[in-house]
Each structure stands twice: as structure tokens, then as C-alpha cells.
Amino acid sequence: MSEPVRREIPVTALKAKDFKTDQEVRWCPGCGDYAILAAVQGFMPELGVPKEDIVFVSGIGCSSRFPYYMNTYGMHSIHGRAPAIATGLASSRPDLSVWVVTGDGDALSIGGNHLMHALRRNANLKILLFDNRIYGLTKGQYSPTSEVGKITKSTPMGSLDSPFNPISLAIGAEASFVARTLDSDRKHLQGVLRAAAQHEGTALVQIYQNCNIFNDGAFELLKDADTRDDWTIRLEHGQPIRFGRDDVKAVVRDPATGSIRVEEHVAADDPRVVVHDAHNADPAYAFALSRLSGTDLRYTPMGVFRSVERPTYDRLLNDQLDQARAAAEPDLAGLLAGGDTWTVYQ
């Protein structure tokens, strides 16, 4: 393994612009990816990690061009495989900060299996899933997050298959950290990035992202000043889940069935109001939260659904190496001559 010379400049001196590259950004004008890029570049200095210790790995898709625009190490790999590639990198180089950028097609269609396994494995990866509910790069086919009945080039009579709820799916796959945020809400986005970065293990961040060419306005309900407060459920750990204008709406638990749902006009002291617990060991809680919203986005929880501690794959793996080394020094000659040997003399 290389032992690179550490750079002298103090890391704190980094600015957002240090993370820009000389590459012309090639998304469509108005694409939500721009906002995410700016938010991520703005957040990076806070990470407190030297640029050279950061790696962005992506698959293929509009979103997956992301690494070209980050002045860190980066790999624009192949469709769906970024979580696998990043797992190899992160588990052999636990000193790095490894980020994956992917899309709803990249992560959930062709790459679904790698994502799922990355989540259960829990290597130290931060996965940013740009969910525009469409295949952007290939010009507008429906994706595994598109709503049923979606009319696209490949589904002229409407799509037939129920979409995934990426949050539910991730929780079902034993994810230790799952969050959702929005391209246009820079502050919220950066807050979620912060939480993800602090989490040790695989963090999945679903970012609703507008594709203004092929699926424009998909998340308008959560963006439009007239509607967003009515439909966005902000999750904050330790806080009662209240929202809407004047916080009149709340997520309440039905004491009879135990299920949770949204109610309007909930009294301030209603004991049924759920207090958000992102650290709840039982994933059933976060799962229930994830079911509050359907594809119509009505009542969409935003923020960190779940963040629990679990040993990370990279750490466990490197511990085994240390343990093995502690038991005995590597001895190549001994290895080669191991087992039954015999000697032939001249």
C-alpha cells in the first residue's frame, strides 16, 4: 500500500471552490443536479477531510457524472456497480472517505442487488441516490420509482409495475442509516449530508431531484411554497413529529392498532403524537414512517428516518487482519514450505 506524503495546508482552509474541477458541467440547464452539486461542494469543507482522502464513485446516468465535477479522487464506473466498487475501495482503504453517487435506475434497477448488499454489509460508504423517478440519460424511460401508469417512451400505455419505496427497501435490507432530502432545499440537504457523514457505516440518502427535461415538476408538491408545508413531514430526532402551517398536523399512533398515520388538527398536547426516534433499534418504526407517503408525495417524511450503530464491514475486516497478524508475523517462506515437505539431497 502506498504511504502518500501528507499535504501541509490545513484542511480547514478548504473552500467550496476547492472542490470544483475544470470540467464544464454538462447537465441540462435547470437540472436539479446542479443544486445538489453546489450543496455537496459547499458541504465538503465541513467534512474536515483533505481532498485527496475523498473519493466519489458513481455508476452511469446523468447523476453519475457527478465525480467529474468534484476535485477529489473519482471514478465514473459502469451502470449499477458503484456500490460494489466502492465496497472494495472502502474496505481496503478505511482511511478514505468514500461517497457513492447514483440514480434511481442505477441504484434500484440494474444495481439493486449491490445496493441491498452494501446496506446489510455496512461498509463505510455514503450513498447519494439522486431520485428523479425517470431514466434521464437514456432519454426518459420509466424507472423503478416511477408512479404506476407512467406514460413514457417505453410504456406508451402506462407503466404496470408498482414502484419501490427506496426507504422501505433499504430498511428491509438492514440499513443502518436512511434519510431523504430534496435537491432544492440546500440547508436540509446539507444537514442530511452532515448526519450521513457522521454515521459510521453505509448511509443511504435519497435525494428527490427534478429532471426538468423528462419528468419536470415531479416533486413540485414538496417545493411549491403553496403546498410544501402541507405535505412535508420534517423528521427531527427527539422532536414530536408535527408539521403543516402552524404545526397543526402530526404523525400520531393509533393506540388500538399501533399503526401510525397523519392527522390534521392535532392538539398541542395530544399524547398520540409520535416523537421521532431515529436511533430506535427496532427498524419497524422507521419502516412504518416510510409508509406514510405513497408516490403521490402526500405526507412525505424528510430527514433521517433511521440512524443506528452497527459494526462496519471495513472495520471488522481490518480487525481480522490485525488479529491474524497479532497471532503470527507473515512468513512467506514458511507459507510456501508449509505442510508436509521432504528434502532431496544431491
Place this chain on the structure above:
Amino acid sequence: MSEPVRREIPVTALKAKDFKTDQEVRWCPGCGDYAILAAVQGFMPELGVPKEDIVFVSGIGCSSRFPYYMNTYGMHSIHGRAPAIATGLASSRPDLSVWVVTGDGDALSIGGNHLMHALRRNANLKILLFDNRIYGLTKGQYSPTSEVGKITKSTPMGSLDSPFNPISLAIGAEASFVARTLDSDRKHLQGVLRAAAQHEGTALVQIYQNCNIFNDGAFELLKDADTRDDWTIRLEHGQPIRFGRDDVKAVVRDPATGSIRVEEHVAADDPRVVVHDAHNADPAYAFALSRLSGTDLRYTPMGVFRSVERPTYDRLLNDQLDQARAAAEPDLAGLLAGGDTWTVYQ
């Protein structure tokens, strides 16, 4: 499409032995697969479908040899791909009864993505997942359902990654039918097969199966007469979930947190006891049930976790074909000469 001549013999006359083939069964003596095979062959006549309309498709693994032993149409395909192949078959031939046989490696490791997508798509497939928590055919490496720390040939210092809970995973993937049963409990197994067969859509049945060569006794806790009643939670729709000797244990809901858990010595009339509702539209309920057991099998729910109605992919697809045909007859000449044409005269 072929229009085969229908057979004259009444279907009801079929016996278990009609489903046996002349192939020598080649599992290790004592393997749990034998019991499953017998149970399936015993169940088939009940299905009320002529043999020639039944297809078994499998991947690769010990379990995936299953089709050779069923005197129906069958395909022993390649590792992990059976759900995809079966989807093509089921959605182009909705008249058939299509069954998938797979293993924990086949379905959840290499084939995880196809499984997940089959579940959300909901074509009319019955997927039998023989879960022995090990790779049998390749001689004993750990699988995605093996408990953490498992020592196998590929993990001499113990496995590192948290396993999937296949029931949780399936529910996270929008499954419309999910159940669990046990190789050695023929009656229960057949009951679950019955429910799966009756379900329209993709049904996932996890079958705990003993691999007596590489993971012997993995499910002993649920089989041993001394322990099984203590640890098995039988799920029956509409019934309070009580179990244990004299039904003293029960699954209760904590009115404060809404979460469910097992309690011992629960009074017969305790209102906190959960009444099983497999048809609950909210998957959060079935998900919570799936979390009652960990890999140690203590308090393992068995039976149908979830069974809800949802349009099936094959039906929707064929409806679109009908709709298109109803709008206009197929006209090949018209298709070829469609769009702008011009004529050149002699």
C-alpha cells in the same frame, strides 16, 4: 402461440406419484429437500391444474435440482436468474401455473435483484426459497442468511456481514404475499403452499431447510420436540397470536410505543395480544412481525405474514394487449406502410 390439445383425464384423478419423474433423486441422504419434494408432490393434485400446465423453474444450487424431480414442465436454469426467466414465461403465458424453486444463495445473493423486482412487479409466480443458510452445492460457504460470525471455508475467522431477514426484505420490496414454513412440518408446509397457490400475484415462501452436511441442525430449535413449541409463533389470520405450551406466550403490542414483542405468561384476555391480520393493507404490520425473530430463531413466526391483493403484472400486461387489439386489428401491411409514403410508378 401453440394451442395444445387439452388432455381428457380429469385433473382430480392426479396423485402425488404422478408428479414423480424417473430421475434418481440426488440430494444427500437426510437432506431437508427430500421432505419438501414429498410435500410439494403431495400438494400438487390439490392445485387442480393439469400437469402439463405447471412449470417449475429453478436457478442453481442443491435446491435448484428440484424441477428434475417434478413430472411437469421444468427448467433448471442458471444461478440466480429463475425469477427473471419465470417472469417472462408467466407474463406471456398467464394460463400456466409457474413455480420458482431457489435457495438462499440463489435468491438472495446473486439473484437478489431479480427477486426484489419480481416481488414489486407481482407477476403470478410462486417462489419457494429453500433457506438452509448455507451454500450447499458449492460445499459450504456462508450465505446471505448465515448468522454473523459463521465459520465456513470462506470465512475461517467468522463471517462479518449481517444477514438478510428474507421476510423483511420481501416486505420492503412491496411483496404482496410472504410466508415462512419448515421442511419437516409437512402439514404446515402444505398449508402455506395452498395459501400461496390461491394468491394471485408473486408469492414468496421461505422454507427453512436443513442441510445436514454443511449446516446440520440449523433449525433444530424449531424442530426439536423439546423446544419447538416454545419458540415457534404460529400465525393464523384472524387469530390472536398466542403460542408456547398452553398458549401462555403471546405477541403483544405496547400501547405506548406501538411496537410489538413477545411476552410470556400473558393472560387469556389481555387486550394487548395482537390478532393476526395477514390482509392488513399497511405492510408495517407484517414488517414488525418479521422482526420478532433474529438469526437465533428465538420466537420465529411461521405462516403467512402478509397476503394482500394487488393487480398482477401478467394480467395488466395482457389487458394492455387486449385493449390495443380492441382499438384496432393488427394490420401488418398497414404497419409497414405507415407514416409518410410515396409511390414510384413505372
Place this chain on the structure above:
Amino acid sequence: MQKEVKRLDRVVIRFAGDSGDGMQLTGDRFTAETASFGNDLSTLPNFPAEIRAPAGTVLGVSSFQLHFADHDIMTPGDAPDVLVAMNPAALRANQGDLPAGATVIVNTDEFTTRSVAKAGYASNPLEDGSLSQFQVQAVPLTSTTVRALEEFDISKKDAERAKNMFALGLLSWMYNRTTESTITFLQEKFARKPEIAAANVAAFRAGYNYGDTTEAFAVSYEIAPAPLPAGTYRNISGNPALAYGLIAAAQRAGLELFLGAYPITPASDILHELAKHKRFGVRTFQAEDEIAGIGAALGASFGGGLGVTTSSGPGIALKSETIGLAVSLELPLVICDIQRGGPSTGLPTKTEQSDLLQALFGRNGEAPVPVVAAKSPSDCFYAAMEAVRIAVTYRTPVFLLSDGYLANGSEPWQVPSVDSLPTIEPGFIREPNGPDGTYLPYLRDAETLARPWAVPGTPGLEHRIGGIEKADRTGAISYDPDNHDFMVRTRQAKVDGIARSLPPLEVDDPTGDAKVLVLGWGSTYGPIGAACRRVRRAGLSVAQAHLRHLNPFPDDLGEILRRYDRVVVPEMNLGQLGMLLRAKYLVDVIGYNQVRGLPFRAAELAEVFKGVITDV
């Protein structure tokens, strides 16, 4: 003002502008007008990989080239006679392709200092004399259009957008095209926005009149219709032609088509096209990935359908393992590879022929798969039918190779009558074929070596198949060494035997005295053919042959190769067909290879051929 009309025999026009300028649409419309006028034609679109590359940059330039003539032509033309440049970047990106004397129509409105700089020019090319070898027609396209649309109640942006229709009108005047079809088209396209429709029609007309009235445009041109065989024609590009070929073949076989596909450039349009034709019993399944796409198609074939999967290079690589399964199962399956620049993600929007060896060898074990290639956009139709014939008759997966150039390029196609299309016999088996009423799924047809196809639902023929080696006849699992050797050779013999069903290879050797044969495959047909014509016009003899079948080769190929002193094999790869020919026939073929993501230029090929001929 009475203007001069000049006759020409052929013209190559290239429309170029920003991705957002609607150049593809403009080109399509000009093509439609030209087609209905009766010229022979050939087109070549060219667009950036980005959905909307940054406006005003060279990378964002999208272009459409059209070659049309009063005689039959084979390529979209090496170099444009006329370039329409909607902005400085479009000029800069295409300038290098222009021969001296070419006409350049530039939209002067866009030549601001900023735009000129953004395109990477140091100074304004309209002013610095750098275009002196061209005939520059400076037209303020944007402002003239906006002025022409003043009375319409549309936004300035919409008015500016109509400048492509203005340009189209101008060119329509220049080349005496008919205008009705474009007017109808615009009215239909914008049926829901009548104001926009009217504005676009007005812009189109304004452009036409601009040509008619402006002094700068002193001459218009007439290109007489080409004397094509009588019949009904349409213009068609390769992807829809391929889709139609599949549908037609399925219909003529009485099979329902099942497409399992995952979107990928440049193959996605086949999925899009087939998705429209459900009434033909076509099921399209957008799978979670390429492996599921081919898997589902194979499942459908097992069920008695016609399984098809479409992709491009990287997706085909993913299908490798399942193709091997299909070889072992011996079920019909058509695998369409619309090739693009490789390796890896490569050049997704560019053309290349570099998947031939992948098609032949890209899977484990001895797993022979027949390979068929299309040679022109409309030929994709017939190539698809041939692929289906082989797949169904021989119960085998078949590769159908097309490429980015064929996929997007277009040419007139004489629409065949349905009755003239061959029928295909699936020959499902319905009765036991073995002793004592048993079914032997691997009992072969003596002539084709095909195994029977027994479909679920057929009583008495229940059977199991799989990817483990199977015993001859019974299909039961067999580890027997001799059986394995036999089955490996039998599968090979089955594929080799397809050659017996092929017509002799056509060799075009008009003078009969050629010493040099040019042999190609796939989309190089046009440029090679055009180059051979040039060579012949120069008084030299050259023979041309083109392979539809890459595996197996036609039986007479070896004999044909040996007839010539030299065999030249031009390919858009590093010599893949060349390798196969050398290996099989031990003939020292001469490869001419370019891997530039673009079709060959006929002129360049002609020079190469001449070089070889004079060298003999």
C-alpha cells in the same frame, strides 16, 4: 424576380446547431420532403452524448446530414456541399469537414463576441477571412424569424425557436422541395397549441419567401427524382426497420413476440417502437437489467413465444452467461446488438463494428451462436426476419448485429407486400416422439439437427431442460465424457449446417476481370459500395461482396476469396472479420481499419482500393 434554376445530380446538406435548436427535426422534415419528391437519399444524424450539452459550445452541437440524388446512392455523403450553421459552435464543429467551395449558410444573429468566444474562436470567422474558400450566405435567421412572427401571440422564446423552420423554408426553396407535407406535419405536431403551429408554418413560409425574394439567393437547384423501381416507398431508419422485421417475422411464424430489454443507447428505440405494437401480440418488458431482459425473453421462448432481447455492447456483455444457457437449452432467441463505440461505456452515441468477436465468442465453453448482420437502415428489416428464421428453424439463439449508424441513419425503403415475405414454421411438437409414448426433447431433426419444441400446456410432453450437459436424445443430465464430446460437436454441427440453407454469396464484379475483392459486413456496405463505384468510374475493376452471415459463413466464401489476388476487408474495428477469415481460409486478407466512431468516407475508401488495385 425570376431566378435561375440549376440542375444538379446530387447534394449533401448538413444542418448543424445547438442541441436545443431542433436540428434533428429540421433534418427529418427536409428528408421527408425529399423522399416524397422522389429522390434517393441517405441520412446521418449526429448528436452529443449529453441530453442537453451546454448551449453554445462545440460539445453541444447536434447535426443532421442528408445526401439526396437523382440516382441511387449508398451513403449520407462524405462531406457536405451545404452547411447550415445555426451558431458559431455549429460552424466551428463542422467547418473542418467542408470541401473548398462549399456553401455555408450562417445565422449571423448568433455571432456575438461572446458566442464566438464560447465556440472557441479567437476572432469572428465571418470577419477574419477564414471562410474565404467557402461561399458564405450570411442570414440573420433569428431576428428575421422573430420579425416575421411579430403579429403572433407567442413568447419571444417561442418565436426564436421557430428559426429552424425558417431555415428549413429557405432550404426548401433552394432545392425546390414540396412544402405541403411540412405544413401538415407542423399543424399535427402542434395540434394542441394552434398559435405555435401557425407561427411555425409562418416561419417556414417566411424562409421560403426569403429565398425567393432576397437577392443574395440568386440560384435555386433542381435534383430530379431518382428512377427507383416502381412501388410504395417510405423513409426508414434502422431501429424501426429492425422492429418491424421482428414483428413481421413473428406474424409470419404465427408466434407472439416477447421483448425483454433494458434501455441503452443506441438500442432503446427498438424497445420504444415495439412497445407501440401490442395489438400484434407484442409484449415488451422493460426489465430491471439486461440479464433479466434476456432471461425473461428465454422464459417466453420456453413458453412458445418468440423471445427477443435488444441492447448494445455493455449490455450484451452482461447477457453472456444467459446466452450460454440458451445455447444449451436450444431454444429460439434473437439477441440484437446495436453496436456503439467501445470498450466499456466508450462512445455511446457513436457507431462501431467492434462487437463481432464478442458475439461469436463472448461466453464460456464451446457455445456457437449464429450471427447475422444488417447492411443498411432498411436492410435491418430483412436481417431481422432472417435472424428469426434461423432462431426458430434451428432452435438456437441468434445474434443480429446492427450499429449506431444504421440505427439512426435513414434511407428510402420500398415497402414489401406482406405476401411476399417468407413464412416461418415453428413446428411445435404435439405428440410423443420416443419409445412407449415418451418424449425425447433432444431427438434431432435429421436435416437441421434442431431439437423439437414442446410447449408447456401440451399434455404428455412434460420434460425438464437445463444448463448442465444433457444426454443425447433424452436430455437427461449426463456427465459421460463421450456424450459431452458428441453434444459439443453436435451443437457446432447444427450451427455450421445453417450454411446449407444460405444462398450463394453475391459478388458484384461487373467487368468480371477484377483482381481485387472488397469484402465487408454490416453498415460499411454503403461506403464500400460508393467507393467501388468511384473506383470503377476511374476505370479500374474491383469486385465487391458483403456478408449477411458472419456465422456460419456461406459455403462458397472460401472459394470466392481464393479467386482474387487480393482481398480487402474494411472494418470499423481493428480487424475482427479479417481475423476470422484468415483463420478459416488461411487467406492473407488486407484489413483497412478505422475506429473513429464514424462511418467510412467513400472517397477515402476509394483511394485505399485504388492503391491495392494498382499494387497488384
Place this chain on the structure above:
Amino acid sequence: MQKEVKRLDRVVIRFAGDSGDGMQLTGDRFTAETASFGNDLSTLPNFPAEIRAPAGTVLGVSSFQLHFADHDIMTPGDAPDVLVAMNPAALRANQGDLPAGATVIVNTDEFTTRSVAKAGYASNPLEDGSLSQFQVQAVPLTSTTVRALEEFDISKKDAERAKNMFALGLLSWMYNRTTESTITFLQEKFARKPEIAAANVAAFRAGYNYGDTTEAFAVSYEIAPAPLPAGTYRNISGNPALAYGLIAAAQRAGLELFLGAYPITPASDILHELAKHKRFGVRTFQAEDEIAGIGAALGASFGGGLGVTTSSGPGIALKSETIGLAVSLELPLVICDIQRGGPSTGLPTKTEQSDLLQALFGRNGEAPVPVVAAKSPSDCFYAAMEAVRIAVTYRTPVFLLSDGYLANGSEPWQVPSVDSLPTIEPGFIREPNGPDGTYLPYLRDAETLARPWAVPGTPGLEHRIGGIEKADRTGAISYDPDNHDFMVRTRQAKVDGIARSLPPLEVDDPTGDAKVLVLGWGSTYGPIGAACRRVRRAGLSVAQAHLRHLNPFPDDLGEILRRYDRVVVPEMNLGQLGMLLRAKYLVDVIGYNQVRGLPFRAAELAEVFKGVITDV
């Protein structure tokens, strides 16, 4: 009783029994005894695909063949001189391989009417005279063992199980093997069950004594040690040798090895072996599938590790797309393909060489990958080191081909001293290499054309790479036609240039007058070599050469091929190397091909070679 001792120069013994009879262990022990005695040897295990195939059936038979000699030998032997058959099925499955006069030691206890029938015999072969051409030694192995163990406190089943040790004891007596190592081995193996250990030792001794005292065994044999070069030896099979080679190469390069793999027969044991050696900085990652396995390995290489992935045919097919990415990224990566019978699932436990063309061409686009093959079990060590050298030096994925026969077969290996192993220089770049302190990730080394390897964590060298075509030097995305052509040719030139680092091909032509060259690759080395010896012993001349490098070929190969009147290329496929040679050198090589899932028999090859030689 003083018994006769006969000298032999070589013997081939085959142990055969039910899968549960412990034949592999028995064979391993006999091999260990033989190795430590100093004979040269070669082994060939053979087992059913099932984990535990049905007891007593021919399908369930597992066998182990050992060839040992007082001189150096090259194969496990064509046919056994001695067969130990633990039951009727074992006899039936192997009988056909026996030459007349062979010795057959049968376990008579198992020849019950039922077992005889189950094995598929119509009548008891011990009684119906059908074994008359063999020397049958009928021994009631089971009952004698049980009787010998009466005093032990173990179950009847355990006692019966020890019959393999009885058989081993008997054979050890017959061939005057040393017994200590087996006794020590048994004591260690059953350390936790001392009673079982003692019983097995007792059974082993009882077998030895049985030979010593029973009249039927009148003769024992002595095979003198082979005069091998001085040194320390161990017996090794291909998979561990390959694993050691990777570890050694990583150590000699100062790199940490990362294996990303998914289990598959016959490659899994490399994963198992490497998993044991974490102290060497070896990380093993059992991935969710083959694609993740290679992806993770590539990720590790990007991080400055030595990425390795192991699989067999079907798994390699799945890796195709990612191999293409590795070609484009130009990062070191070793892809080990332990070939098995194909196509598709094929014959998982059998050997074959049919993935050569997949290794060369199994991915989209022009994506050249160097290919290295091992020729014998111990050679897997050196082949692995060579693969790593190429991967690291040239920054490229490299194929390392082994097969089922090498993986499981074994032979003595002279353990090399660590210092004698070559070192490998990863040459990480640590400073900017471009103008103004920039980093040019595709600026190439003038000699190797390798690009620099800048590892995350190195300040100032931050850069981005990907699978889209890259501009020369800068690595930025480029759609430029000429750049693409250049890069395609450069990647090819880089791989071709590896030939400059290769030693001349060794040709073994002892008399110097051979007219026929036999050229092979991979695991056919042993049988071809043995066959050539036979040919020479018969007084004919033949030259032999064997390729370690299949891509690129050594520079002198063409010249060597042309030196001979005939070139014979034996392969366990339908002629894959043959095709490559014909294509590249236009030499009409003669293929000798078998696809039986088994290694060639030397005798058969010798006849083929003689035929060609006398035909010249």
C-alpha cells in the same frame, strides 16, 4: 513369511469408492507417503457433481488416481495398473479404463446381490468370469476392518468407515511406503476423538499386516526414489499453488492483495485458501455475485491494492462488462478463470480449455487483455506471479487461465526460496507529471505504454477516471474521432508490447531434426510431454513447445511455427488456440481436439503424433 519384493519403475493406482468412502483422503495420504518417499508423482481426483450422490450407484463413485515413479513423470497416468474398488459401483465405473492384466483389489463384503444390481450389473462380476483378464484380489475389507476394531469403543458405523484406512494400509505394504506420516496425520486429524484416531490407526496397521501375512499377497513392490534436483519439496495442487503465487507476488510488489470472489466450482478453493492468510494483508471478500466480486477488486486496485478475482466460466461471463471497464481504466487486476466443462453450467466438476476465446474476446469493443496460462499444478504458482507482474507493470487486467484438472491434480513442487522470486515494482506516482503542477493520468511510460498509478490519499494528484473514452494524456472525456482511434490503437499496442518483455519460447527438440512441432497451452502440458517421450522412445523425432502467454504471443512464435513441416495443436476444446495461430500466422496447424471433460491420455496423443510424423 519372507515375501518377494519386485522393482518397478512406475505404477498407477486408482482408489475408487462411494462418495462417502473417503477415497480422496485415502488418495491424499498415499500421495503424501509417496511424496515423502521421494518418488515423482502426479495425481488426478475425480468426483461427482453431487455433494453426496446416491450411495452404491455408479453416479456416486468418487475416485483418486496416483501415478508415481522412480523418474520424472508428467501425468497421472492414462490407465491404472491397480484399481482398488470399494464396492460394485466403483468397479463398474472404472473397469472400462483398466488394461488387461491390471490388478483389481475388491472389497468383497460389498458385493451383495442388491449392491451388485444397484451398480447396474446383471450378475456378480466376481463370479461370472467377466474379470478374467485381470488379477483379482478379493479382500473382505469391511468385515476384516470391523473385526480388527472389535476392541474399540466405537460405533459399528465408525468401524466400517475405517475400511479406507485398512485399504491404505494394505497398499502401503504392497508398495513399501513409509507409514509414520499417516499415523501422525490420523492422530492430528482426530485429535478431539482419540478413540476414533486409535481405531483408524489400528485399521491402517491391520491393512498393512494383512498384506504382510496373507498368502494371497505374495509380492510387494519397490519403486525407487526419483532423482529430482536437490531441494525441499512438497506436494501441491493447482488451486493452493495459484493462491500462493498471488500472495508471493503481492508480497514481492509490496501490495496488499484484495480478492473479490463468488464461490464456484472448481475455483472456490482459491477463495478458501486466501481466506486463511489475512496476516499477509490479504483481504478476501465473498461478494453477492461475480460482478460485485470483480467490481470490489477493481475498487481495491483503484485504492492501490492488488485486485484479484477468481471464478470459472459462467462467472467469468458475468464479469465481462467490468473487465471492459478495467481495460478502459487501465488499472491492475488479475482475473483467474479455473476452466470447467461448458457451455453454460456444463460439467462443473470436469476439466476443459474452452474459455480461451472468451478470455480474449468476451466483452464489447476493442478491449485487449493479456492472457497467461498455467501448465501444471505447481506451475500455477509461477503463472500467478507472471500475471501479477504484467497487471502491475502494464496497468491492465490480466487473465490467468487454469482448469479443473490443474486445480485438483497435484504433483511435487520444489519450494522456491523467497529471495529467488522476482520483485515487482508498482511505481506509484507521487508528484504531478504535467505542466503547472497538474496530473496527467493518461500520460504513458514510453517503454511499456503504462499509465501512472496515483492512489487516493496522494495530495495533488486528485483525478477522475471512467469508462467513457478518454483524451490522451489528460484522461478527460473525449468524443473526438481521432483521439478514439488513437486510444484504441494505443491500448492494443500496450498489450502487444508485453511481448517485448517475454523470453524466447523454449522448444524442446532434443534431436534437432524434428519435422513436426507439437504446440500446446495450459494443462495439456503433461500429457503432451509424456506423449512426446513415447514418440521419441519409439525412435521418432518430435519437437514440443508450450505457451505460457496466449496474448500477446511471444515474438518468435511465428518464426518457430514456420520452421516445422507440420504443427499439431492438441486442445481440450474445438480448436481455439488453433484458430488464433491460423489467423495470426497463416499456418495450417493441425488441431487434435477432445472435449470429454478429461485430460488427454498420453498414449492416445502419442499415436496421433506418430501418425502425423509418419505422414510428413
